Amino acid sequence: MITGNEFRERLAKLKPNVYMGGKRVDRFDPRLLGGMNVMAATYDFAHDPEFQEVGVAISHLTGDKINRFCHLHQSMEDLIHKQKMTRLYSQEVGGCIQRCMGIDALNGVSIVSYEADQKYGTRYYRNFVDFLKKVQKEDLSLNCAQTDVKGNRPWRPHQQKDPDLYLRVVEKKADGIIVNGAKAHNSCSVYVDEIVAIPTRSLTPEEKDWAVAFSVPSDWEGVTIINASYSPSKRKKLDCPYVNFGASHSITVFDHVFVPWERVFLCGETELAGKLALLFALYHRHSYTGCKAALSEIFTGATALAAEYNGIDKAQHVRHKLAEMIQIVDLIYSSGVAAAVHSVKTPSGTYVPDSNFCNAGRMLAGENIYEEYESLAAIAGGLVATLPSEDDFYNEKTAPYLEKYIMRDPNVSAEHQHRAFRLFQDMMASAWGGHKLVDALHGGGSPVIEKVAIYRDHNIERSKNIAKKLAGIPYQGSTKKLDRKFPWLS
Numbered sequence: 001m002i003t004g005n006e007f008r009e010r011l012a013k014l015k016p017n018v019y020m021g022g023k024r025v026d027r028f029d030p031r032l033l034g035g036m037n038v039m040a041a042t043y044d045f046a047h048d049p050e051f052q053e054v055g056v057a058i059s060h061l062t063g064d065k066i067n068r069f070c071h072l073h074q075s076m077e078d079l080i081h082k083q084k085m086t087r088l089y090s091q092e093v094g095g096c097i098q099r100c101m102g103i104d105a106l107n108g109v110s111i112v113s114y115e116a117d118q119k120y121g122t123r124y125y126r127n128f129v130d131f132l133k134k135v136q137k138e139d140l141s142l143n144c145a146q147t148d149v150k151g152n153r154p155w156r157p158h159q160q161k162d163p164d165l166y167l168r169v170v171e172k173k174a175d176g177i178i179v180n181g182a183k184a185h186n187s188c189s190v191y192v193d194e195i196v197a198i199p200t201r202s203l204t205p206e207e208k209d210w211a212v213a214f215s216v217p218s219d220w221e222g223v224t225i226i227n228a229s230y231s232p233s234k235r236k237k238l239d240c241p242y243v244n245f246g247a248s249h250s251i252t253v254f255d256h257v258f259v260p261w262e263r264v265f266l267c268g269e270t271e272l273a274g275k276l277a278l279l280f281a282l283y284h285r286h287s288y289t290g291c292k293a294a295l296s297e298i299f300t301g302a303t304a305l306a307a308e309y310n311g312i313d314k315a316q317h318v319r320h321k322l323a324e325m326i327q328i329v330d331l332i333y334s335s336g337v338a339a340a341v342h343s344v345k346t347p348s349g350t351y352v353p354d355s356n357f358c359n360a361g362r363m364l365a366g367e368n369i370y371e372e373y374e375s376l377a378a379i380a381g382g383l384v385a386t387l388p389s390e391d392d393f394y395n396e397k398t399a400p401y402l403e404k405y406i407m408r409d410p411n412v413s414a415e416h417q418h419r420a421f422r423l424f425q426d427m428m429a430s431a432w433g434g435h436k437l438v439d440a441l442h443g444g445g446s447p448v449i450e451k452v453a454i455y456r457d458h459n460i461e462r463s464k465n466i467a468k469k470l471a472g473i474p475y476q477g478s479t480k481k482l483d484r485k486f487p488w489l490s
C-alpha cells in the first residue's frame with residue numbers, strides 16, 4: 001500500500017493530455033489540486049490505525065494486505081466495510097471520495113468477464129485477473145468511464161447519425177482493438193492511474209461494436225481529457241479542511257485508441273455488456289449509500305450548527321427539521337446495509353448487493369438533496385448568500401463593524417460565527433455548492449433510472465398476490481416467504 005505522496009509522485013510522471021480553460025494544463029495545475037488531495041487521502045487513510053478495519057483488505061489472490069479500493073468483495077462483510085469506509089472517508093473530505101469508481105468497476109468486470117470465459121471460451125477473466133494483480137500490487141487508482149455522450153437520447157447506439165456518440169470498436173487486429181468515441185462526466189480521470197471503460201446501457205445483438213470493456217493508463221496514446229474542476233474557494237486567513245478538497249469531471253475522448261488484447265475484458269458479447277452496465281451501476285449505487293449518507297450528515301450537522309449559533313436550536317420546528325434530516329441519513333445508510341446483508345455470491349466468487357435495496361437508497365438520496373439545501377438555507381438565514389468577503393472581515397475600517405454585527409449567541413466568538421457561515425456559503429452559495437447539487441442528483445444514475453430498476457427488480461406479482469389473498473381472490477404461488485430477485489446468478 002502506497003502513501004498519498006507516493007501516489008502524487010507517480011502522477012507527476014504522466015504525459016500531459018489534460019485540457020482545461022482552453023489550454024493544455026499540467027496535472028498539478030492549482031485547480032486540480034483539491035480533487036487530487038481527495039484521491040491522495042484515500043491512500044493515507046489506509047495507513048491510519050483508526051481506519052484499518054474498513055480501509056484495508058486481504059487480497060483473495062495473494063493473501064497480501066491491500067487498500068480496500070483494490071479489493072473484490074468476497075463476503076457480505078466486505079460489502080459492509082466498503083460502505084462504511086465510503087461514509088467515513090467522505091465525511092473526512094467533506095463530500096465525494098471519488099475512488100469508489102474503481103472498486104465498483106473492478107467488481108462488475110470480475111463477474112461478467114468470468115461469465116464470458118465460461119460461456120464463450122474467451123480469456124477476458126484471465127486478462128482481468130492479471131490486471132487486478134497489478135492494481136493490487138501497485139495500489140493503482142481507477143476511474144470508471146461508463147456514461148457515453150449518447151447523442152439523441154431516444155436513439156440506440158446503432159441508430160445515431162454519428163456512431164461514435166457511443167464508444168465503439170472500429171477495428172480488430174491480431175494484437176488488439178482500436179476504439180473511438182468519448183465518455184462524459186468522467187470523475188477523477190485527470191488524477192488516476194487507469195481509466196476503465198465499460199458500456200453504458202443494454203445492447204441489442206446488432207450492437208456488438210459498442211459492447212466493449214477495457215482499461216488503459218490515463219495518459220495513453222489517443223486519450224484526451226477535457227476537464228472541469230470544482231473546489232471551495234481558498235481562504236486567506238481562515239483556512240480549514242473543507243477548502244483543501246474538490247472534484248474534477250471530464251469529457252474523455254478516445255481518438256482511435258489502440259487497446260492490446262490483454263487489456264480487453266469484453267468485446268462483442270452484447271448481452272454481457274448490458275449486464276456489466278447494470279452491475280457497475282448497482283455497485284456504484286451501493287457506494288452512494290455510504291457517501292450520500294455522509295453528505296446528508298454534513299448537511300444535518302451544518303443545519304444543527306446554524307440553529308445553535310442563531311440561538312434557535314430549541315425551537316420545535318427546528319428539531320422536527322433536524323429529525324427529518326437524520327431520518328434520511330439513517331434510511332440511506334440502512335438501505336446499503338440491507339443490500340449487503342441480502343447480497344449473493346456469483347459464480348466468479350464476487351458478492352453482489354441486493355438491487356432493490358441499493359436503488360431505493362440511492363433514489364431517496366438523490367431526491368432529498370434539494371430538501372437538504374433548503375433546510376440549511378431556511379435555518380441559517382440569508383447571510384449564507386450575502387456574507388461579505390473574507391477581506392472585509394480583516395479590513396481596518398470594516399473589521400470592527402463585521403465582528404460586532406455578525407454576533408448572535410454571545411457565547412460564540414465572532415470568528416467562529418464567521419467560520420460557520422463561510423462553510424455554509426461554500427456548501428451552497430458557490431460554484432462548488434451548485435455543482436454538488438447536480439452531482440448528488442445524477443451521479444450514479446438519475447432518480448428516474450433508479451425507479452426503472454426498482455420496478456424491474458421487484459416481484460410485483462407477489463405484491464399483487466398479497467392483495468389478492470387479503471381480498472379473497474385466488475392467486476398462483478406462495479406469499480409465505482420474503483423473496484428477492486437475483487438477476488446476477490443467471
Ligand SMILES: Cc1cc2nc3c(=O)[nH]c(=O)nc-3n(C[C@H](O)[C@H](O)[C@H](O)COP(=O)(O)OP(=O)(O)OC[C@H]3O[C@@H](n4cnc5c(N)ncnc54)[C@H](O)[C@@H]3O)c2cc1C
Pocket residue numbers: 101143144145146147148150153154155184185186187188249438439442443444445446448449
Ligand atoms: C458530477 C457527476 C459526476 C459523474 N461521474 C461519472 C463518472 O465518473 N463516470 C461515469 O460513467 N458517469 C458519471 N456520471 C454520470 C451519471 O451517471 C449521469 O449523469 C447519469 O447517468 C445521467 O446521465 P446524463 O447526465 O447523460 O443525463 P441524460 O441521460 O441526458 O438524462 C437527462 C434526462 O433525460 C432522460 N432520458 C434520457 N434518455 C431518455 C430516453 N431515451 N427517453 C426518455 N427520457 C430519457 C433522463 O431520465 C433524464 O431525466 C457523473 C455525473 C455527474 C453529474
